[in-house]
Amino acid sequence: MNTDFYKQLENNPVIAAVKDEEGLEACCGNQEVRVIFVLYGNVCSIGRIVGKLKEAGKTVLVHVDLIEGLSGKEIVAEFIRSHTEADGIISTKPSLIKKARECGLYTVLRVFILDSMSFKNVARQTVAAGPDMLEMLPGVMPKIIQKVRKNVKIPVIAGGLISDKEDVIEALSAGAISVSTTNPAVWEM
Numbered sequence: 001m002n003t004d005f006y007k008q009l010e011n012n013p014v015i016a017a018v019k020d021e022e023g024l025e026a027c028c029g030n031q032e033v034r035v036i037f038v039l040y041g042n043v044c045s046i047g048r049i050v051g052k053l054k055e056a057g058k059t060v061l062v063h064v065d066l067i068e069g070l071s072g073k074e075i076v077a078e079f080i081r082s083h084t085e086a087d088g089i090i091s092t093k094p095s096l097i098k099k100a101r102e103c104g105l106y107t108v109l110r111v112f113i114l115d116s117m118s119f120k121n122v123a124r125q126t127v128a129a130g131p132d133m134l135e136m137l138p139g140v141m142p143k144i145i146q147k148v149r150k151n152v153k154i155p156v157i158a159g160g161l162i163s164d165k166e167d168v169i170e171a172l173s174a175g176a177i178s179v180s181t182t183n184p185a186v187w188e189m
Contacts, residue, residue, distance in 0.1 A: 005087075005106055005132070006155065006177070008034050008059060013178035014168065015157065016187045024049060026184050028056040033187050035059045037090060037108075037180050043069030043079075050084040061106060063090040074099035081105060094129035107131040108157065113144055123151040135159045135180060140167050142174035149175035165189055 009015070016027045017037040027033050036058045041049045046067055053060045062080055070076045072093055077100035080086050088106025091097055097107045109131035113119050126134055132155075136148055139158025149156055158171035159180040168189055171179050181187070 005035075005059065009155070009157075009178040013172055013176075014187055014189055015159075015178050015180040016184075017159070017180045017182045019182050023182065023184065024052060026187075027058065028052060030187060033058070035178075036061070038062045038086075039066050039182070041067050043067065046080075047084045050086045054085045059087050060085070061088040061090050061108060062086045063110070064096060065091050065093065065110075072096065077103045077105060088132070090135065094125055097129040097131045101130060101132075106133075108133045108135050110135040110137065110159070112137050113141070113148070119144065119147070122148055126152045126154065133157055133177070136176075137161075139171050139176070139179055142170045145171060145174035145176050162186060 012034045015035045015037055016033040017039050018024050018027055019039045027036050036053050038049055050060050064070055064076050074095055080089055081103040089100045090108040090110050092110050097109050100107045109129045111122050113136055134152055134154055135157040137160035140161045145158055155177035157178050157180055158176040162179045162181040163183055168179050
């Protein structure tokens with residue numbers, strides 16, 4: 001994993017997650033926002049979306065599970081590598097994470113911690129996929145963030161339901177390296 005990417009997150013721990021064209025424009029015009037998670041688009045538009053963000057000097061990761069027209073097959077990682085300028089991918093699928101690493105992309109495994117069974121599976125999934133980072137949702141559970149950090153050997157991003165400065169501070173204090181949010185007001189923090 002590129003230590004420059006870690007440093008970017010440590011220096012500016014709020015990741016802007018964009019879900020529409022309005023969010024895209026807001027990110028491109030905000031110099032404080034350095035890392036972007038793209039949560040929308042389709043197979044025809046993703047190259048343009050990523051290109052616009054790269055022109056604005058951003059580090060871009062595409063949540064491939066949310067892009068219309070892309071399958072859950074490993075070829076998705078090769079498509080992102082060869083047809084976009086994306087720096088990495090986000091996925092809930094360990095096989096896609098493994099393939100993306102082979103392609104030289106940054107990788108973020110997204111997991112949903114909904115109950116004790118999903119909590120127990122996080123360490124196993126992380127080992128199987130070998131991601132650079134783990135994005136844990138919802139990100140407003142400081143106690144669970146601490147427990148996950150103890151069980152995995154990679155940085156944790158807190159995502160989902162992050163809505164104000166207090167949520168950001170609690171997640172970072174609990175051990176998250178950064179937070180991801182679609183809330184433009186939080187991007188400014």
